[in-house]
Amino acid sequence: MVPLTIHVKSPDSQSVVILGGGLAGLAAADRLSDLGYRVTLVERRPLLGGALIEDSPYDGPEPFTILGCHHATQALLHSLHAGSQQPADITIPLEFRLPDGSFVHYPRTSFPAPLHTWVNLLRFAGIPWKERWRLASWVEQLWEGDAELPADLEQRTAADWLASIGQSAQTRSLVWNPLAQWLTGNDLATMSADAFVRSMKPVFLSTHPDSRISVVQDSLLACFVQPITQRLRQQHATILYNTDATQIRYEQDRISGVQLRNGSLLQADWYVIALPPQQLTPLIPERWLTRYAYFQQLSELQSFDSTIVDVHIEQPCVSPRLILLNDTAFHSALITASAPDRTGITLTTTDNPFAQTRTDSRHDAAIPDLLRSWGLLASECKVVSIRRRTISNAILSLKPGAKSHRPIQRSPIENLLVAGAWTDTGWPPNLESAIVSGNRCAEAIALDRPT
Ligand SMILES: Cc1cc2nc3c(=O)[nH]c(=O)nc-3n(C[C@H](O)[C@H](O)[C@H](O)COP(=O)(O)OP(=O)(O)OC[C@H]3O[C@@H](n4cnc5c(N)ncnc54)[C@H](O)[C@@H]3O)c2cc1C
Known part of the structure; x- marks a missing residue:
């Protein structure tokens, strides 16, 4: 088969190829297509939204939290649902569980x-x-x-x-x-x-x-991914699903194209790489890895897995809560109403190999007792389901020295920008950081626009 070269260059507007359809890539795509750039978004999975979105749809709650200080996330949410109903969010208190079993609120x-x-x-x-x-x-x-x-x-x-x-x-x-x-x-x-x-x-x-x-009861899919996808389609952006970027081609110190696994070559004026660091480094040409500290330092970044256990119980949720736990395998329990007569409890742990917090599916049988001991499950109530999922490399290690290895969005390569929650945004790697990084890439490209 003759490899296909796809020129996404356009005579009347500049073109951008974005690798990675997580929240960072989506935020960049949304801004750039709104500014009139011809956007091609490349995602290796059959769906957009990144690590947190599952391949097989799950009918349970997938609530997520947003903080008041997450201004970029709030702004994006408002712009996506302007005129329509904003996703319902509920302000929740921050609670800590004390050794005597009582809970204390942060006022x-x-x-x-x-x-x-x-x-x-x-x-x-x-x-x-x-x-x-x-x-x-x-x-x-x-x-x-x-x-x-x-x-x-x-x-x-x-x-x-x-x-x-x-x-x-x-x-x-x-x-x-x-x-x-x-x-x-x-x-x-x-x-x-x-x-x-x-x-x-x-x-x-x-x-x-x-x-x-605040806890948003709708999923990330409904709040961000679907409305951005819809807007991208309206702006005639191209979305390539199930498409793996395998190599960056270069001429001098510019990217000349992105090689895809199916043999095609994508070419554009600008490239935004919105992939996790482990997936970005193998794409970078050897010459740039040896020449630029910007790319060398990426190999210093370490990540570890995160495990989420979703528990559904037959018990109405009186009020949503966020409880921070100590001395258990789980560091937090987010309690929300998954249905009028059901409560969903999302227990989260980080599988940091350096910490003593690992848990595996053998512990699932003990979860109902654990919830009862925390006073979160009444003795007569039934656990309907327990579902565990581990997200590989979900958490960026913020160990001493890591800050200087988080790259800024502008790379030393003129037509390449790097986005992702893990890049240098001043935020810990979260939704806000992903969106801020995507926005910054779009702003940097727009600033370079010929007048
Ligand atoms: C368990 C858990 C719960 C969380 N809960 C919250 C929360 O409640 N609130 C909050 O603010 N934050 C939360 N976060 C953090 C937040 O979800 C992430 O930081 C953010 O989604 C990361 O987005 P991203 O676009 O940077 O990366 P990713 O989501 O990792 O996106 C990268 C994308 O690139 C694609 N890709 C990889 N390689 C290639 C390739 N070669 N070619 C093409 N595509 C490729 C991947 O498939 C993926 O879609 C949570 C994180 C975890 C792990």
């Missing part, structure tokens, strides 16, 4: 910033009074400019730094570790203090609306 007062941060912290009963006071005074000194964050935060672990500011081992394990795991997938012992501070700041040290945690 949310509506005082103006920064007063509300200080009041919330002082009222939070999950931390012993003395430590709370010490922390609140330290936060106040930061505001006043009387104290500064140490310059070596990226070189130390979060556990080490928290200990140095007087947070006891108990507080670290009951409060800070589950919080870090929920926000970043990483635990205190392995993540850098800088990554920890950056993940906490927008949620806890910002305005009252930014600290809002």
